[in-house]
Amino acid sequence: MNDLNSIVDAAKAAFIQATTPADLENAKAQFLGKSGRITELMKGMAALSVEEKKTRGAAINVAKQAIEVALTDCRQALADAELLKQLQAEALDVTLPGRQRGQGGLHPVSLAQERIEAIFGSMGFDVADGPEIESDWFSFTSLNNPPNHPARSMQDTFYIDTKGDDGVYYNLRPHTSPMQIRYAQAHVRKHGGEFDVAAGKLYSGAMPEIRVIAPGRTFRVDSDATHSPMFHQVEGLWVGENISFKDLKSVYLSFITSFFETDALQLRFRPSYFPFTEPSAEIDIMFESGPLKGRWLEVSGSGQVHPQVIRNMGLDPERYIGFAFGSGIDRLAMLRYGVSDLRLFFEGDVRFLSQFQ
Structure with missing residues (x-):
């Protein structure tokens, strides 16, 4: 179980360090990708007995869910940060008078x-x-x-x-x-x-x-x-x-x-x-x-x-x-x-x- 806890902690740390959506997806691949650490653990269950598979499989699923929750939280955090950045760049001074539609004139x-x-x-x-x-x-x-x-x-x-x-x-x-x-x-x-x-x-x-x-x-x-x-x-x-x-x-x-x-x-x-x-x-x-x-x-x-x-x-x-x-x-x-x-x-x-x- 300790190895699973360490994997979850490592995944959370990697997700937090990601500063862009692309970095976050690369970190995800290290743990949940085809060659990720969780995926490799799932492949290693083939050598276990039936009883061990039940216990080990349940523990790996718990760890996987924890990693997915952390991934979702980090995705939302990055999206919120990007939105805040955009709002700050496009800030409106609501105290300014409104922009009126230009009036035409005679030719x-x-x-x-x-x-x-x-x-x-x-x-x-x-x-x-x-x-x-x-x-x-x-x-x-x-x-x-x-x-x-x-x-x-x-x-x-x-x-x-x-x-x-x-x-x-x-x-x-x-x-x-x-x-x-x-x-x-x-x-x-x-x-x-x-x-x-x-x-x-x-x-x-x-x-x-x-x-x-x-x-x-x-x-x-x-x-x-x-x-x-x-x-x-x-x-x-x-x-x-x-x-x-x-x-x-x-x-x-x-x-x-x-x-x-x-x-x-x-x-x-x-x-x-x-x-x-x-x-x-x-x-x-x-x-x-x-x-x-x-x-x-x-x-x-x-x-x-x-x-x-x-x-x-x-x-x-x-x-x-x-x-x-x-x-x-x-x-x-x-x-x-x-x-x-x-x-x-x-x-x-x-x-x-x-x-x-």
Whole structure:
């Protein structure tokens, strides 16, 4: 029995000295493995008599159970020590304030659009919205774009490859200008006017002025540092009985100084050509201070609404006249926030977008 007690004591000592689970398993093998000391004692029982086997076997089982208990205790002790070590390494200071989920913010283009809507709203302009999939008539024909105009080709415009219920092909709108026609026609009907553009019947009665902007997404086959296949545009329209370029200059100057929050800029109208306006002009601005000081920057196309476009609105061009302009919201946002590459707006990089929250 003394030999069994010494084996149990040796096993307990070996288990206690183990500092890792691997060391503990190696110590276990010395006593309970295939060649362990307890196993060897069990093999030696073959030479004993029946009575000796009973006595010796019972004693060896008691010793084996004692060793297994000691092994289990040491395994638990090692596990507890590892857990304590992990808890200490990952200790939390419960007195610190909790971590709140980060709050999102508006996209810089959305911020710019909201600012544009607020500025023109303060000048009495309505904000109109319309379909992003348009018919050829609203996208081009109603705006005095002839059938052979290059904007109708696949080079500039995305077309839907199936016809609509009316039998015509549709496109993703290349500008928000179709809303000029849609809004004006709805405005005429709203105030009791009747017209039939196809039959040449136009409205020439008294009617409140049309004053509206149409911001929204537009689509063209174009992509580089300053162009994107999807971009944002704001169209402006003011139609009445006596609206001139003077009003256009006054309105746009008020808008641009409010948008950039500075009077230290100059406005320039540069002669140009657009099918839907006559005469037409590009609008350039030049800052008198800051990193863009002294450079003329194109920000908009504009002009007096073409008489044919007035007719397509359902109005008599002999009585009604007005101006229109179209500005890139993305371009204005780039200038306001100092962004050099348009593609940054659409890549979804949180590091970039978080600067505007």
